[in-house]
Amino acid sequence: MPVLQIEGDDFTLDGEPFRIISGSLHYFRVHPEHWADRLRKARLMGLNTVETYVPWNLHQPRPDTFRLDAGLDLPHFLDLAAAEGLHVLLRPGPYICAEWEGGGLPSWLLADPDIRLRSQDPRYLHAVAGYFAQLLPPLLGRLATRGGPVLAVQVENEYGAHGNDTAHLTHLAALLRESGVDVPLFTSDQPGDLARGALPGALATANFGSRSGRWLAALRAHQPTGPLMCTEFWNGWFDRWGGHHVVREPDEAAQELDDLLATGASVNLYMVHGGTNFGFTNGANDKHTYRPTVTSYDYDAPLDEAGDPTAKYHAFRAVIAKYAPVPADPAPERAAKLAAPGVPLTESAPLFDALATLSTAVSSARPLTMEQLGQDFGFVLYETALPAAGPALLELDEVRDRAQVFVDGQPVGVLERENHEHALALTVPREGSVLRLLVENQGRVNYGPGIHDRKGLPGRVRLNGAELTGWTNHPLPLHSLDGLAFTSGPPTVGPAFHRGTFEVEAPADTFVHLPGWTKGTVWVNGFHLGRYWSRGPQRSLYLPGPVLRPGRNAITVLELHAARHPHTVDLRTTPDLGPTEE
Template sequence: MPLLHIDDTGFLLDGKPHRLLSGGLHYFRVHPDQWADRLRKARLMGLNTVETYVPWNLHEPRPGTFLMDGALDLPAFLDLAAQEGLQVLLRPGPYICGEWEGGGLPSWLLAEPDIRLRSQDPRYLTAVDDYFEHLLPPLLPYLSTVGGPVIAVQVENEFGAYSDETAHLEHLAATLRRCGVDVPLFTCDQPADLGRGALPGVLATANFGSRTTPNLAALRAHQPDGPLMCTEFWIGWFDRWGAHHVVRDATHAAQELDELLAAGASVNFYMFHGGTNFGFTNGANDKHTYRPTVTSYDYDAPLDEAGDPTEKFTAFRDVIAKYAPVPAEPVPPRGPKLAVEGIALTDSVPLLSAVHTLGGAAVRSYRPRTMEQLGQDFGFVLYETVLPAAGPALLEVEGVRDRAQVFLDGLPVGVLERENHERALALTVPRPGALLSLLVENQGRVNYGPGIHDRKGLTGDVRLDGTDLTGWTCLPLPLTGLEGLPFARTAATPVGPTFHRGTFDVAEPADTFLHLDGWTKGNAWVNGFPLGRYWSRGPQRSLYVPAPVLRPGRNELVVLELHAAHLARTADLREYADLGPTED
């Protein structure tokens, strides 16, 4: 690959003026068997570069355990990008935001009760340095200085929106260099934060999706020379549970792109292809009210969640063609889709009766322990203790992170939601010695702002009529595998947290969308692959099923319904997504 240089006039590629036409494509949000397809479509839209974050929390799920294979095989993704003739902008964090769980920071950092993330806290720096020392050596052969596709690497991410501690950025940049990164470095910030987040001697870039001319002017005022670049050109947005599906007019977005390219700037579309927050990987925001992000990361992007070109693909390609060569190949057609109606989920097992086949070792503690203290990343924790007396009582929970279903002797008595600022529940204890159970769901760690110090589970004391409840059993339920569940055929529809299982036949695998009409809230798996969360509150009303997770012949669908399935206990695979109503 040619070498990228930066001088006072702009980007130079092997000494010739160059414009970066890039698009966001996160390998960890796309099934690896579909990477090549998405990269080919990036080239066909006229892009010469793709951008990806790197999620520390997936690559190092536990201290010293480093993963880079399968869906996390970043070198394989970089190989495919190079084969397509695409350059790569690498954004390794350690913090990435991205509406990703915890902004990509591993949850085990929060086992330290007073750690300061994204700072010069020695405990944080030690962990970051170790992460880079494991992540970067396998990636050095992919730097453009030795013929690879990676032409530039980002330092942190929108740091100016969080802090003005320049020493921290200096440390990160020095660590990247010490670990062998010898391509250009850059930072990115929203225009108002450039003064806090830029690093002297490192290219500053800006993030915005509108008001292109004044935002480029703000970047030029901060950085009088060098390239103009929008590293996150927001052409869509993400969705949160309980709101509308966010879309942005393709014509208006194309006009903003035209304005940006006419100014001579480089661009990275955020996103070119959003993908999916599979499993439990969605993040959340908390600006005085907790707001978890949905499973889909469609982002109203040029490629939709299933990788099909949208109206924006054509609109953006037409604009790009005014400024750079665009492949003569036609717009790729919509891929094949699969439909299977009326999948019967006939086998069931209540979660509370099966927890010991799912969880790790139960931990006895005087007070409830957080997920992080239990060494757990995602999923649920079941907290249980025995109540001393019968009768009406007030249950108070100091900290619910993020949603607690409350049971007495296995029967549901209420729900406490962080999003609604709920901390108390009136109940009637049926007998002395009744078992109090709280099934607490991590709905996604906060990924932006000071709220990233977001510990999960029960984060404080629990009281009954003002008296502290002690003597807890804390059982982690990460749900990383569902093997061993004792499913049985049941005629009646179970109420309360229950796993439901059914099978369906496929002649030829193709992309499809799982619709759970009439179901309430939970998670779904196909052939053991975690599709993500569903919730009747919307806006999202379907889950994307990538073709590679299906197989010819018999397939298995498992649904964890936390409340109540509809009476028929059926699900549908349909050829279309339903991401919910828009505001228009």
Template structure:
């Protein structure tokens, strides 16, 4: 493919003037069997380029470990993009934000108690260098200079909103170049942060969702020559648990796009297709109050969570056609969906009855954080013995992020980081009663200084004002449910439990798992972790990609943290419910 060049007038592809018309499409938020479909639809909307982040925390789940296969086969994704005739903007981090757990920074970095992320801290830079030394060599053959689709590579991500460490950014540039990244580099920042996030000799781009004239004018004031580009044109937004579903009027977004393209600038939609925060991968925000991001990353994008065109797809396609060639193909039709009512989940496995099969308890004086336990995602069960009977006040100084509290296995309350609930009063029935705290990591903060977000219990636990010692910390990552033993039940068990049922399918298609009557937990289909559910909404259904289903019997498993409905059942519905758009 031709190589992208930057001159005083703008972009050139080879010797031809070129405008980047791109959209965000994160391979790690889409089932790999659906990558080709999403890329084809990007081309059909009129895009000539797609953009993707690269999540360090998935590719390198531990020091010395590295993955780039199956659902993380980025070279395959790049090859599919090239086969579709699409260019690629690559954003390898190390920090990506993306409403992704920890902004993509791996949790094991936080095992160092005083590490300073996104700085020249030697420990952090050593980890970054190791990561780049693993992730970049397989990608270099896919650079445009080597005949591949990757036109340009981003340096860090919105760094100007975080810090002003020019030496850190310079180190990243040198490292990228040292590993053979010889295509143009770029930074992306919100207009007010351009000076702090820029690097001399590297193209600056701006991120905004409205006011394109003002945003581009600020960019031109910062960078007098060269191409103008909005690297994140926000056309939707993400949702938090307990909030409303965020949506943006298609006509309004298309009108702002028209204004942007009329200036001659290049653009990357954020997002073209959002996808899903499968498993435990969602991030969180903490601007004085912690808010966890929901499982769906639909983002009110031109292509919805199931890959179907929305009103924005058609509206954007019409605008793009005013400025660039658009394929003559019709807008793709919505794909067929499955509908199966009343799938009963009559087999169960109590969580507390399977602890030894799910994780090994570690003894220590104080509770250990997830990072100290070498655990990235999931839950930790903390237990200690209370010395005496009678009224008691327990204070947990730093819950990250939600603790269900049990006394001899019976629930006595919930402590929540979001609700700033840190104390419970109860009566201890006997000396030697076991206090248990089941703590859920609801997603690491992905933006701002809060990215130093250790999980579990990160501070002391007090009993009537005195520190409780003598704990076990049991990691429950739930990476596999194979060791669970399910038994048929006539009444759902009390307390946290796994519930399983089977649905027979004659054919497979995308569908949505409706969680009516359930409170809070996680869902799996045939061992594939769909993500979290929570009755507080806004999201009420979970997307089930067709490739995780199969003709014949299919297992549906829920971990319900509170109480299952009297008739434990779920519905496969053809229609998503992401919640109300108004408060």
């Protein structure tokens, strides 16, 4: 592979002028059996490069565990990009934002009560050094200087929006260099943050989605020489629960891209293909109000969540063709989809009856946070006995992020961080009644000062002003549902798993629709699709075809509240991402 150089105001590749025309494609948001397909479609749109973040929290889920396998086989993804003739921009963090859980920072960092993330805190730097020491050696052979596809590597991510500690960026850049990264380094920031986020010796780039001339001028004012590049051209946006599905008109986005390319600048589309926040991996924002991101990361991108070309794909392909060669191959077609309406879920397993199977109980005086329990994603069930009968006021210092409240197994209310709720009036039937608080981590904050986002109940719980002690904590990461005892019978009260099967002749992509269901999460053949919530906007879940197999397939739904009876789900050929703003 040719080597990228910075010469004056231009990029060169082996001495020849080169313009980066790239698109973001996160391998960890795409089923690995779809990687080659998505890369091919990116090239056919006219891209010569793809960009990907690297999620530290998935690769190193515990301090003593590191993964580069299956859907996290980044070396394989890079090899597939090279085989497709694509270059790569690599953004390894350690912080990535990306609307990803915790901005990619692993939750175990937060087990230390006063650690300062994204700083020169020695505890944080030690963890970052350990991460780079395991991530980077297997990638060095994929650098362009060694014949691989990786042209350049980013230092941190939009650091100027967080702080202005150049010493921290310098330290991270030195770690990269000491680890053997010898390709150009770059930073990326929103235009107003360039002065705080730039790093001497690294190429500064800017992130924006419109008014290219204005923002490139700001970049040039900050950096008098060097290539101009927009590392995140926002051609779409993400959705949050309770909002609307955000779209950007193809013609308007294409005109903005045309304006940008007309300046001669390089570009990375954010995103060319968004993919999915499978499982519990979505992030959240908190600008005085907590807002969790939905499961879909469709992003209104040129390739939709299922990898199909959209009107934006064709509009962008036409624009790119004005400035660079576009393959003569025809644009890809929409792939076939599978339909299976009315799949019955006839078996159930109440969550509270399965605690011994799903969890190992931990006793404590006060409730323990997820981080104290060594848990990253999922739920914690907190349990204690109540001291007296009668009307009572339950108060929680903090709810991170949504607590369902039960007394003697009966639901009595919900407290939501998003609504700033901390108190609930209830009636205690008897002395010794069992209080249960099922607390869901709805996504750690991925942007801003709120990234120090500990989950569960990080504080006291009081009843009529007196602190409740003597807790049993049941961690529920739900990594595996093996061992659940399903039975047929009448609807259960409270959270429950519901299971059914359906037959498939030829596996293909499809979308799970859950009309009449309230809130929960879905697995198919053990693969965790993600969360659903009737509040929307998203009303379907993307099911990748490779998850399915010919013959019988199993679907399991954890419903936290209640669903219409009889319990059924639909597999449909089209998604429903919700209404758009008028």
